[in-house]
Amino acid sequence: NAGVTQTPKFRILKIGQSMTLQCAQDMNHNYMYWYRQDPGMGLKLIYYSVGAGITDKGEVPNGYNVSRSTTEDFPLRLELAAPSQTSVYFCASSYELNTEAFFGQGTRLTVV
Amino acid sequence: DAKTTQPNSMESNEEEPVHLPCNHSTISGTDYIHWYRQLPSQGPEYVIHGLTSNVNNRMASLAIAEDRKSSTLILHRATLRDAAVYYCILRDDFNFGNEKLTFGTGTRLTIIP
Numbered sequence: 001n002a003g004v005t006q007t008p009k010f011r012i013l014k015i016g017q018s019m020t021l022q023c024a025q026d027m028n029h030n031y032m033y034w035y036r037q038d039p040g041m042g043l044k045l046i047y048y049s050v051g052a053g054i055t056d057k058g059e060v061p062n063g064y065n066v067s068r069s070t071t072e073d074f075p076l077r078l079e080l081a082a083p084s085q086t087s088v089y090f091c092a093s094s095y096e097l098n099t100e101a102f103f104g105q106g107t108r109l110t111v112v
Numbered sequence: 113d114a115k116t117t118q119p120n121s122m123e124s125n126e127e128e129p130v131h132l133p134c135n136h137s138t139i140s141g142t143d144y145i146h147w148y149r150q151l152p153s154q155g156p157e158y159v160i161h162g163l164t165s166n167v168n169n170r171m172a173s174l175a176i177a178e179d180r181k182s183s184t185l186i187l188h189r190a191t192l193r194d195a196a197v198y199y200c201i202l203r204d205d206f207n208f209g210n211e212k213l214t215f216g217t218g219t220r221l222t223i224i225p
Binding site for chain 2: 097
């Protein structure tokens, strides 16, 4: 039981490049979330999903896309990376709304 | 969405109890009160949650006011490892379409050796 696994842990992108941040959970959780956290700031919700095939926007979705083709995986796609997307990205999952949410260790992304 | 208000920062001495307050005056009857914390350079971790009654677990206790407009997270004996940002969050279990898990600014807890 690995919990929530995020890959990669670190990445440097050039402006205009694209990449996918991977998030996988092995707990059969229905709910999955993507956050970004800028230095010294709180977590901002980017996208979330309540189950396979269902996704919805959070507080800061612009510049990102997600998909949820399986219960286990919730990848976050960055198209045309910009310096403003330099941040630490966290993925989380929970079984139901009012159960414990588990977080991954984060992906530190730098766009130069 | 019901909002929460927390102090920006607090300090406490090591090995003493810590009481972290949270105000949620617009809480609805179906809102659960959740607490998470984020240690430096780590992702958030769940601490505790409750609806009406006080709750205890191995990490902390949650004291909920009778009118539910405020709650307090209690760390019984703070250690240096408890230095973190603590977030108080409301989650409505019955409001479909409101499945977001959003974080405010939290309380930064400093433990003084």
